[in-house]
Amino acid sequence: MITRSLEKYGIACTLDLVEGSMTVKTTRKTYDPASILNARDLIKLLSRSVPAPQAVKILEDDVAADIVKIRNLVRNKERFIKRRQRILGPNGTTLKALELLTQTYILVQGNTVAAMGPFRGLKEVRRVVEDCMNNVHPIYHIKELMIKRELMKDPELATENWERFLPHFKKRNLSTRRKPLKVTDKSKKVYTPFPPPREKSKVDLQIESGEYFLGKRAKERAARERREEGQRERKAEKKREREKDFVPPKDDVLRKEKKRKRKVEDGKEMKKKIKRVDEAEES
Numbered sequence: 348m349i350t351r352s353l354e355k356y357g358i359a360c361t362l363d364l365v366e367g368s369m370t371v372k373t374t375r376k377t378y379d380p381a382s383i384l385n386a387r388d389l390i391k392l393l394s395r396s397v398p399a400p401q402a403v404k405i406l407e408d409d410v411a412a413d414i415v416k417i418r419n420l421v422r423n424k425e426r427f428i429k430r431r432q433r434i435l436g437p438n439g440t441t442l443k444a445l446e447l448l449t450q451t452y453i454l455v456q457g458n459t460v461a462a463m464g465p466f467r468g469l470k471e472v473r474r475v476v477e478d479c480m481n482n483v484h485p486i487y488h489i490k491e492l493m494i495k496r497e498l499m500k501d502p503e504l505a506t507e508n509w510e511r512f513l514p515h516f517k518k519r520n521l522s523t524r525r526k527p528l529k530v531t532d533k534s535k536k537v538y539t540p541f542p543p544p545r546e547k548s549k550v551d552l553q554i555e556s557g558e559y560f561l562g563k564r565a566k567e568r569a570a571r572e573r574r575e576e577g578q579r580e581r582k583a584e585k586k587r588e589r590e591k592d593f594v595p596p597k598d599d600v601l602r603k604e605k606k607r608k609r610k611v612e613d614g615k616e617m618k619k620k621i622k623r624v625d626e627a628e629e630s
Contacts, residue, residue, distance in 0.1 A: 356382040388412040395461040413469040418458035420480035448492040
């Protein structure tokens, strides 16, 4: 199939199954000098697992190919796999939407993304893929492409700027370093050439307490005793908190209350005496 397709453009093709190589070259029947470049792109697409019926379309005039290398854009392998999966989307829906909006064929294979289609669509695909690897979700570009597609249908907006119609998404990740809430002590300390002592591990603490050398049952018994002791302490603390309400007041408080009562009583007696004197004078 590939040989027959190349023969139409006057390109000879030889396939070496022993070495696993494929060679293309021009013949005297070649009438288009750019067809050898298309044949080179055909080999690239076949090496990236593009199906042969689809890869043969690269020989047409209005179809170009672009292979985006994405592995070197992300260092962490797990992060790379997650971001590559974003290009595909759930059940390949994101990839299908990109193909429809850019009018291209996209294949995500291994460490590369192969795309076929018109030049304008390939440019958009490369931008979306590289931004996706830089942690920008493809759905933002898909929304932008859908708006542009609708704006292209209106001839009145052909000469206008479309920036006011396109969405502007703010970056949510912090560009500056987060300032700590608690500022550590920055006072000058005495210089010592020796490093600070290493923190003791769990095993070191067990060796110091002697728990490391105990048997399994002894360890369980010691752990149970520590747990019971903690429970007793918490129980005693709760009991003290409950008994606070029932603690009798101190003597000072009682004395103050007695003084206050005496003052009130003395005030009442004085009022009564004044009242009696006034009644006596009136009579």
